[in-house]
Amino acid sequence: MSETTSDIGDSRAAPSVLRREIWGVLAMSLGPVLAAFVLSGLILLLMQVNPFSYYGYVFGRGLFSPTGVQATLTRMGPLLLLAASLIVAFRAGIWNLGGDAQFLMGAVFAAAWTPLMVPHVPVWVALLAGMAVSAGFGALWGLVPAFLRAYQGLNEIITTLMMNFLGLSLASVLVKLVFLDPATTVPQTRTLAVEDRLPTLGATTISSGLLIGLVAVLAVHFVMTRTAFGLRLRVVGANAGAAVHAGLAVPALTVAVFAISAGFAGLSGGVAILGQYGNVRADWNPAYAMSVVPLVFLARFNGFAAIGFVALFSILSIGSESAARRMGVPNYFTLVTVAILLIVLGLAEYWGARQRQKAGA
Amino acid sequence: MTLFTDTFLIALLAGVVAAGVPLLLAGLGEQLSEKAGVLNVGIEGMMLGGAYLGFYVAWASGSTGLGFLAGALGGMMVAALMVLFCVRLGLNQIVIGIALTLGAEGATALLHHVQFSRLYPRLPEVATWRIPGLAEIPIVGPALFDREPVVYLALALVPAFVWLYRRTHLGLAIQAAGDKPAALDSAGESVLAIRALSVLGCGALVGLGGAFMSIAAAGVFVPFMTHGNGFIGIVLAMLARGRPLWVLLGAALFGACLSAATALQVAGVDIPTDVVQMLPFAAVMAVLLIAGRNAKLPAALGAAYVRGER
Amino acid sequence: MPVAGPPPIVTLQGVTKRYPGIVANDSIDMEIRAGEVHVLLGENGAGKSTLVSMLSGLQQPDAGRILIDGIERPIASPAVALEIGISTVFQHSMLVPSLTLVENATLGRPWWRRPDRAGTAAAMAAMAGRIGVSLDPAALTSTLSLGERQQAEIVRALMRGARFLILDEATAMLTPHDAARLGALMRRLASEGVAVVFITHKLNEAVEYGDRVSVLRLGRKVGGIAPEQLRSMGAEAATAEVVRLMFGTSDMGAGAAARPAPLPAEALHTPVLELLALYAEAAAVPLSNIEFKVHPGEILGIAGIDGNGQKQLAEAIAGQAPVSDGRIRLDGAYIDRLSIGARRDLGLRYVTDDRLGEGTVGGFSVALNLLLKEIGAPPYWEHGLERPAAIRANAEEKRRAFDIRTPSVETPVGKLSGGNIQKVLLARELTGTTRAVIFNKPTYGLDLANIAATRARIRETAARGAAVLLISTELDEILELSHCIAVMDQGRIAGIVPNDDAARRRIGELMSGVSRE
Amino acid sequence: GEISSIAILTPEAGTDYGWNQQGIDGAKAAAAAAGIEAIVAENLGYGDVRPTLRELAEDKPGLIIAHASGYNTAAPEIGAETGVKVAIVDSPDALKANAVADYTASGHEGAYLAGVLAAKMSRSGTVGIVTSGEPPSWNSQSAAFAEGVKATKPDAVIRYAVIGPAAYSDAAGGKRVTESLIAAGADIIFGQGNGSSFGMLQAVETTPAADGGKVLFIDVIGDKSPIDKGFLLSSVLWNLEPVYAAMIADVKNDSFGSHNYGIALKDGSVALLKTPQIPEEVWTQVMAVKDEIVSGKITVTPHFDAAAVHALVTGN
Numbered sequence A: 001m002s003e004t005t006s007d008i009g010d011s012r013a014a015p016s017v018l019r020r021e022i023w024g025v026l027a028m029s030l031g032p033v034l035a036a037f038v039l040s041g042l043i044l045l046l047m048q049v050n051p052f053s054y055y056g057y058v059f060g061r062g063l064f065s066p067t068g069v070q071a072t073l074t075r076m077g078p079l080l081l082l083a084a085s086l087i088v089a090f091r092a093g094i095w096n097l098g099g100d101a102q103f104l105m106g107a108v109f110a111a112a113w114t115p116l117m118v119p120h121v122p123v124w125v126a127l128l129a130g131m132a133v134s135a136g137f138g139a140l141w142g143l144v145p146a147f148l149r150a151y152q153g154l155n156e157i158i159t160t161l162m163m164n165f166l167g168l169s170l171a172s173v174l175v176k177l178v179f180l181d182p183a184t185t186v187p188q189t190r191t192l193a194v195e196d197r198l199p200t201l202g203a204t205t206i207s208s209g210l211l212i213g214l215v216a217v218l219a220v221h222f223v224m225t226r227t228a229f230g231l232r233l234r235v236v237g238a239n240a241g242a243a244v245h246a247g248l249a250v251p252a253l254t255v256a257v258f259a260i261s262a263g264f265a266g267l268s269g270g271v272a273i274l275g276q277y278g279n280v281r282a283d284w285n286p287a288y289a290m291s292v293v294p295l296v297f298l299a300r301f302n303g304f305a306a307i308g309f310v311a312l313f314s315i316l317s318i319g320s321e322s323a324a325r326r327m328g329v330p331n332y333f334t335l336v337t338v339a340i341l342l343i344v345l346g347l348a349e350y351w352g353a354r355q356r357q358k359a360g361a
Numbered sequence B: 001m002t003l004f005t006d007t008f009l010i011a012l013l014a015g016v017v018a019a020g021v022p023l024l025l026a027g028l029g030e031q032l033s034e035k036a037g038v039l040n041v042g043i044e045g046m047m048l049g050g051a052y053l054g055f056y057v058a059w060a061s062g063s064t065g066l067g068f069l070a071g072a073l074g075g076m077m078v079a080a081l082m083v084l085f086c087v088r089l090g091l092n093q094i095v096i097g098i099a100l101t102l103g104a105e106g107a108t109a110l111l112h113h114v115q116f117s118r119l120y121p122r123l124p125e126v127a128t129w130r131i132p133g134l135a136e137i138p139i140v141g142p143a144l145f146d147r148e149p150v151v152y153l154a155l156a157l158v159p160a161f162v163w164l165y166r167r168t169h170l171g172l173a174i175q176a177a178g179d180k181p182a183a184l185d186s187a188g189e190s191v192l193a194i195r196a197l198s199v200l201g202c203g204a205l206v207g208l209g210g211a212f213m214s215i216a217a218a219g220v221f222v223p224f225m226t227h228g229n230g231f232i233g234i235v236l237a238m239l240a241r242g243r244p245l246w247v248l249l250g251a252a253l254f255g256a257c258l259s260a261a262t263a264l265q266v267a268g269v270d271i272p273t274d275v276v277q278m279l280p281f282a283a284v285m286a287v288l289l290i291a292g293r294n295a296k297l298p299a300a301l302g303a304a305y306v307r308g309e310r
Numbered sequence C: 001m002p003v004a005g006p007p008p009i010v011t012l013q014g015v016t017k018r019y020p021g022i023v024a025n026d027s028i029d030m031e032i033r034a035g036e037v038h039v040l041l042g043e044n045g046a047g048k049s050t051l052v053s054m055l056s057g058l059q060q061p062d063a064g065r066i067l068i069d070g071i072e073r074p075i076a077s078p079a080v081a082l083e084i085g086i087s088t089v090f091q092h093s094m095l096v097p098s099l100t101l102v103e104n105a106t107l108g109r110p111w112w113r114r115p116d117r118a119g120t121a122a123a124m125a126a127m128a129g130r131i132g133v134s135l136d137p138a139a140l141t142s143t144l145s146l147g148e149r150q151q152a153e154i155v156r157a158l159m160r161g162a163r164f165l166i167l168d169e170a171t172a173m174l175t176p177h178d179a180a181r182l183g184a185l186m187r188r189l190a191s192e193g194v195a196v197v198f199i200t201h202k203l204n205e206a207v208e209y210g211d212r213v214s215v216l217r218l219g220r221k222v223g224g225i226a227p228e229q230l231r232s233m234g235a236e237a238a239t240a241e242v243v244r245l246m247f248g249t250s251d252m253g254a255g256a257a258a259r260p261a262p263l264p265a266e267a268l269h270t271p272v273l274e275l276l277a278l279y280a281e282a283a284a285v286p287l288s289n290i291e292f293k294v295h296p297g298e299i300l301g302i303a304g305i306d307g308n309g310q311k312q313l314a315e316a317i318a319g320q321a322p323v324s325d326g327r328i329r330l331d332g333a334y335i336d337r338l339s340i341g342a343r344r345d346l347g348l349r350y351v352t353d354d355r356l357g358e359g360t361v362g363g364f365s366v367a368l369n370l371l372l373k374e375i376g377a378p379p380y381w382e383h384g385l386e387r388p389a390a391i392r393a394n395a396e397e398k399r400r401a402f403d404i405r406t407p408s409v410e411t412p413v414g415k416l417s418g419g420n421i422q423k424v425l426l427a428r429e430l431t432g433t434t435r436a437v438i439f440n441k442p443t444y445g446l447d448l449a450n451i452a453a454t455r456a457r458i459r460e461t462a463a464r465g466a467a468v469l470l471i472s473t474e475l476d477e478i479l480e481l482s483h484c485i486a487v488m489d490q491g492r493i494a495g496i497v498p499n500d501d502a503a504r505r506r507i508g509e510l511m512s513g514v515s516r517e
Numbered sequence D: 001g002e003i004s005s006i007a008i009l010t011p012e013a014g015t016d017y018g019w020n021q022q023g024i025d026g027a028k029a030a031a032a033a034a035g036i037e038a039i040v041a042e043n044l045g046y047g048d049v050r051p052t053l054r055e056l057a058e059d060k061p062g063l064i065i066a067h068a069s070g071y072n073t074a075a076p077e078i079g080a081e082t083g084v085k086v087a088i089v090d091s092p093d094a095l096k097a098n099a100v101a102d103y104t105a106s107g108h109e110g111a112y113l114a115g116v117l118a119a120k121m122s123r124s125g126t127v128g129i130v131t132s133g134e135p136p137s138w139n140s141q142s143a144a145f146a147e148g149v150k151a152t153k154p155d156a157v158i159r160y161a162v163i164g165p166a167a168y169s170d171a172a173g174g175k176r177v178t179e180s181l182i183a184a185g186a187d188i189i190f191g192q193g194n195g196s197s198f199g200m201l202q203a204v205e206t207t208p209a210a211d212g213g214k215v216l217f218i219d220v221i222g223d224k225s226p227i228d229k230g231f232l233l234s235s236v237l238w239n240l241e242p243v244y245a246a247m248i249a250d251v252k253n254d255s256f257g258s259h260n261y262g263i264a265l266k267d268g269s270v271a272l273l274k275t276p277q278i279p280e281e282v283w284t285q286v287m288a289v290k291d292e293i294v295s296g297k298i299t300v301t302p303h304f305d306a307a308a309v310h311a312l313v314t315g316n
């Protein structure tokens, strides 16, 4: 499963080429979105729903209404952190599909300990510590597959999927039996008071998780494309045999990749809890990581593109719930729209690659 | 009042089969697809497709046999999209796989909403084939040898696949398509044909597994009813490293753990349910730790084949 | 030119193939006739393999026509090629590693049929016997050395009973003895009416086995020698003519340099690289009791038939394979417990023969591949940050110095021709300070000019005081460069001989197991 | 105060003959009775409900009903942020004047009656409980059911099994586990689960009891008699309309948030479904027990934690 990314040599293009590229990128990103809406619009027509009103509501809510766009931006925070997590892993050729459990581990431990810390230390200390805890426990959960892969050669797709199932169960065991808020009958952790959560941006309801997520994705992008450490990881990912031959410490790098990747996933859980939700309920699993996986692939592991796709996905998921309700369409339709969008974006990528090849020939 | 009567043991063993057969079919299907170099993460969607179409046809026609056939067809219909996008056009297999799963989840839930959400039709019990002689064995007999034909088919597929992989040119070609497609291509065989065939075969098996869930194991279709069985199928296929018998063992292990969890609860053993539910996953991790060293995957797994590309 | 008799099996008319940034084949006209060995020559990257890929159906021309038996017929796929009777041994292995040789040989037969393993194995063994190589049809391909794989591919191609056989650098991995046998076979096939296209960088082979020569340069056919001409010319003159066509000058590669001068006595005091009773457990050919010393400035050749543990030896010294007993010393310090990177830091270099598998990262640019073993080192990285200008400058410099033919230094290295990938490897390993260098088949796949340049570089490396271990299956190369020659047989050193007048004979004896010393 | 509309949020679709459907139907009925509009947001899942809450709050409905225990942190927070009154479940302590009220809907009294009914109807003396998970509302009914059985027939055996940690849609699992319970001797199944309850129903319909007779099914929350094939013994019916109607009235009187709401046998918001499977004399006896509960002679205390349920069912 080696993915040869095309931006490896990062062409330093001339200005006119650049302008053409920007147009190309715009056409390449808006075109497929439109095409996807036409296709799902046809299905809506079959269901006797006016597609224009439906998508009017989707974008009206997800992008153009003040509270809607704030919800979209808030939703992006944890997703961006997961994108950062996956970019590190995928660029290093590590198929970490266990992001959901790593996310939950981070969420559960941050939720368990931060409310306990708050009375004793300044809030910002508690929040920073909570984020550190979440990253730490996310990373810890990632270390099992890391060591199995690095020192036993065990394929990480199997182990991360298994650790995912195990982690979901463990998270709910922890919530129900260990970190239970004694004050409620509902199995959930103690709640971090609204005023103790991560600050929102100015007078909005946008969680500062958005900023953390943006910084994380950009930092990861920079590290992976512009630093020696990132290059080492990419060598391991592209050809492990060559990495061994070049004298890279492949097992250590593998463990490092897992720790960073799972750490970001854990931090994503922590930021979601500390910034938005305040507590974790038993059996809670928003399954964000599985949604981000295809987005990161479509972005070809590029941080900027990932931000774009995460934004699009967030707009769609915030907007279509509202549209479904207003139009009387079952919410399941959102799944169909996302599926069509992913396929059309994949097709656009294919078409673009062919165009590039033709242009080069 | 003893709990562990014959009847109870039979039910537990039958439970292993009921939970294990869809996993076995999913694992065998995924194994076929992976051997040919296509990482099929869309099998959850194929399973749902099979579960829905199988149930619909069985319900509408009143024939479970037709239902199972339609289930295989439903899986193949979703698989055909995978063939078009990933084998023919070479799009990213993980993106398309996840998209197909989401799409099938949404589509079958919508269809269920329109058709069944008021009536929740349930099918009568599926007729079983009683194997004379074997069915008389105490406990094991009724649980294993008086079953729906699909169960026998699933079990028979295990040696069939061993035979296919080892003893036919097609088997060699499938392995070549996953390990070094260029070699297969230069030997004059179509990589696309082999991969398409494998993915369609995968879809048929997985769809049949889904139909088994909706027609036989549940007798009813509800949205998202495969609830992750497809992903467990992926794990089983990877765990088995190309050997069908290992898929069978893995599926049996999973089924056994589920039945064991039920048995423990029914027996009133007071461990938290969530802990009991971790059993199968913990068991697989244990197997991985003990036996899973150096799991080798086909070299070209996940990579689209483009002739002459360097 | 009036055509007498049947039309050529394949006729190329204005065939053109373009890749991004390069015209790999530029309007090529060529005829390939039954009963002829048609030798295709050209420097690395000239476009030979590209032509082969179009003849075998792996690529389609962007322009031009292909005629089969005088009738236009595109070779749309490998299946069509096979149907026409075109059988190819590609430059890079086309065997499935996870299948045995027999199973590889049966690929392509009808799906439903049961593989006839016994029958195919017998046929393979028979064909192998005919060309004088020995192979184990039941062996799993991944356990075989590159040389053994190449032999198996030749056998498989011959088994297909083709009327048109293409051999793309098929002798690159063979010993001169085996190459001669293959040559004789080509002649025999030609006399039986088969058309053979033979690509090689060894001009002596070209002149000896070829009926007709075509020379490619920068994608264009720049000339050729017709059969009558070739027959009348004599070996010497023909070689000179070929060199003129290929490089535009005729005094290339003239006469191998004499043996190296003996080392000064003081160089022999302290060895740089020392192996002490080294054992390594490996699946097929374990190393046992390997002992030798290499002094500063000394080149120790390792001769032997391919697959006798040479690769294990190189990997054990480089740190890529575990050592079960014995020690390795570099400049007096024990290095056998050190990691690959630590050994490299001490000045140990290993030029691998597996240029695609481990030597390079195919999807990465030439520029990055040139620095693959120095990631993080200044001036290319400062404080861990990439310095693109420095990386580029380094690449441009190496590209010039080593004559790497690439559209740009940003081109993914996997897109280069085999020989040019090899140049990237050499360029990477032969710069900077080195104490000991292991060369594993350093010139395989290189054209004449590049072989000469590479050999000069190996000499230079030694002259600067490094110890050199030269693993090669080319005896001439070893005799040209080495001070001493160790012969490997079955994972042992059968003997070490000084490079004197008797060396060639004694090596032959050692290789064939006649004597041991 | 003024009230022109109410909004209700549910995690799943309102077509499940269960929790979601009862909530939505109740809200619609209460709104219709009060002559106001009901806005329904269904199928929201348990992931992130805040955006929907904020959007609904924009239209300033008189009341937002957050109909899932998973919403009981988010709803009061958004209510406070936007100044909209919210009703939540499973958080009796969250009461806040003119802001938050709780309606912990627990059918435990009805489940107790179901236990009495099961004990009287069981031929084998073994009854089974199947649940798709262990949320508080399931637990309180499982526990009360067990108490009802024990109180009626102390030597009865109760078999208890959970399909999976969150196996709400696992219909095949529901059937498999139910079949195991039947094989363990149960001839009455008390089943709780959304999609998976159809698998339980299927098991009951296709598996004979140990004595070869019929196994009967006791459902919860909704009324599945329209789709019954003669195996539905009863159901612990919830009716949320009175609860919501009381809320609307309180909003009008500015007394919302002064007290919590509940469902009980007393006002008929909890009831036991009568089906043809129940013989008249048994029904009469069960109704007698009901009267004792209503009159306070028998008190049924809810147990919301899984451990209490395990203790009750294993205490054989």
Ligand SMILES: Nc1ncnc2c1ncn2[C@@H]1O[C@H](COP(=O)(O)OP(=O)(O)OP(=O)(O)O)[C@@H](O)[C@H]1O
Pocket: B308, B309, B310, C019, C020, C022, C023, C024, C042, C043, C044, C045, C046, C047, C048, C049, C050, C051, C091, C405, C406, C415, C416, C417, C418, C419, C420, C445
């Ligand atoms: N698939 C491809 N994509 C891009 N460029 C290619 C491809 N195949 C060949 N080339 C380019 O075409 C040119 C000719 O390559 P080719 O492999 O035919 O050379 P060659 O004559 O066989 O050289 P060598 O002797 O080194 O094997 C090279 O510059 C190479 O980089």
Ligand SMILES: Nc1ncnc2c1ncn2[C@@H]1O[C@H](COP(=O)(O)OP(=O)(O)OP(=O)(O)O)[C@@H](O)[C@H]1O
Pocket: C142, C143, C144, C145, C146, C147, C148, C282, C283, C284, C285, C305, C306, C307, C308, C309, C310, C311, C312, C313, C353, C440
């Ligand atoms: N991992 C392995 N398992 C089994 N056999 C092996 C393995 N590695 C090497 N061999 C066998 O050991 C023998 C020596 O291999 P080695 O690679 O050292 O030969 P070589 O002369 O260096 O060849 P080349 O340089 O062409 O690869 C070969 O016959 C090969 O089949």
Ligand SMILES: [Mg+2]
Pocket: C048, C049, C050, C091, C168, C417, C418, C419
């Ligand atoms: Mg070539």
Ligand SMILES: [Mg+2]
Pocket: C145, C310, C311, C312, C353, C440
């Ligand atoms: Mg070697």
